[in-house]
Amino acid sequence: MKGIATVNFKGGVGKTTVTWLLAKYAAEKGKKVLVVDTDAQMSLTLAVQLQESGAMYGEFENWYENQHRRRNKTILNALEKYDRMEGGHFDFPIDASFIYPMGENLHFIPSVVDLYWLELEVFDREKVKHFIRALLGKIEHTRGFNYDYVFFDCPPNFTALSYSVLSCSSLILIPVNPDVFASRGIGLMIDGLRYRIQPWPNPNIAVFMNKAKLYRGNLTRETERYWTESKVVCDEKRRDGVLIETWDSFIPERVDIKRAIPGRYFPREFEEYFAGLWQNIERVLSQ
Template sequence: MPEKKPPKTIATINFKGGVGKTTMTWCLGDYISTYQNDNTLIFDLDAQMSLTQAITLNDDGSVYEQFSDWSEKSYQTKKTVFYAIFEYISDKKFNFDVDYNFIYKITEKYHFVPSVEELYWLELELGAFDRKLMKGFMRDLLGKVSCSENVLGYNYILFDCPPSFTLLSYSILSCCDLILIPVNPDFYAVKGVPLILNALKLKIQPFPAPKIAVFMNKAKPHAGGMTKESKFYWDTVKRICHDTSKETGIDIKCFDTPIYDRADIKRSVIGKNGIPQAFVPDFRILWDNIVRFINEQR
């Protein structure tokens, strides 16, 4: 088997809830697997399981049958994220095989690692384990994904992170290539940006440092652009990024290409339907920016 190229990894995060982390992770993943033909893996790492529910529930709230069978097997064979962490911290050799009991296939090119309820009590259940040890978890797990002969070689891996600072987010932020921060046109969502940057600088200190990009989601549309109010918040974000960048020494890119507030975007986060055609141009522009930035030499 030819050696796999290491994937590019992108974590969508904001400590502020409801800004669209889950929706953006899903839509970007769908866009790149469908329209760019890239093998894509997404992780739901939020105990709320919003992404997992969106992908696996039917319109009437029942679980998609194919997923329900898969999920049972995944639990039986102990191939969940929770067990991966458990083995990582209790077994120095980290004997965890990555295969399709761990990764669920949504389509041929779009694959998914679901969240599990145990993530709610991860920190309680596993006790006060070493934070430093946990830092390496996601890097080592991704190494297994890349080396496994049982699963695709992925071009991109995207993470849907929880709106809080967990040991899992700590581990992801320590190893990803790009941190993608969605903000909304409102006061509190804008405040989430310095929080993340300060956490990176003071608590995580990742090496090598990931690239960081911010964009506006749910921008209010007006005459082919944003409303004055959305623009005001976007200008505020850019100013905050500029100031925090100076303070922390961390470089931040602000993408001037928003995703607009569209009532029917919710319907697009259903595993069986792709993102509607009307949304594709916005995601194409955003994705082009992401790829250019991620491949830029520093």
């Protein structure tokens, strides 16, 4: 089971969109996939509640309120149990009220709005650091919940939960947009992560473009320029010892991507782009 976290402290670059579509893509290719929404904004959780028609996805909604929340089986409840545990026993059984089956190969752990508490630093960061590792260990040892990949949709800020996710992910995906903030943002973010996550686990990091602008099937000159700037910054970080790659496989800016999240199936019109990304992911993770 390999952890993949999508991160960028810049908001709105497409973390949630890319995470969900990649997960759907991998699940349709036969991989067993778990997606965890770790963002208190709950974008992904709210998105999966919507059906293509815009109507609420009743079954999920009912499960969320009556099983997940009412039975204290949210990710925050798990974190609280872990934080308060004594004697090394993490008492949080993994079951069908914690993980929701979106489809045979695609399972989901939603977010809760109370995750905002994490910003108040109510949890001890050092202790919480190993929470995700412990949780994944539990999941791995529970019958019926075995996965090839676990995707984490991370918030645009850095919380104790992000700390825990990033300390034990095998791959960190950084989507950037073709704009003036991309290259500066990458540099600041890598430095910020290295400073905050101690000891630095030296994970594989991959940077690629989302919302790439195309003209007649090719990247526009402006998009090319911003991407080249981003690659220069990543090259510097690589020389500095960071295991960072830049992937030329990109996702174009397309308005119909919004409809693709609540849809039941992976949208075919995006297949070639996600195939490129997925190939890179599997290559890095099999090293």
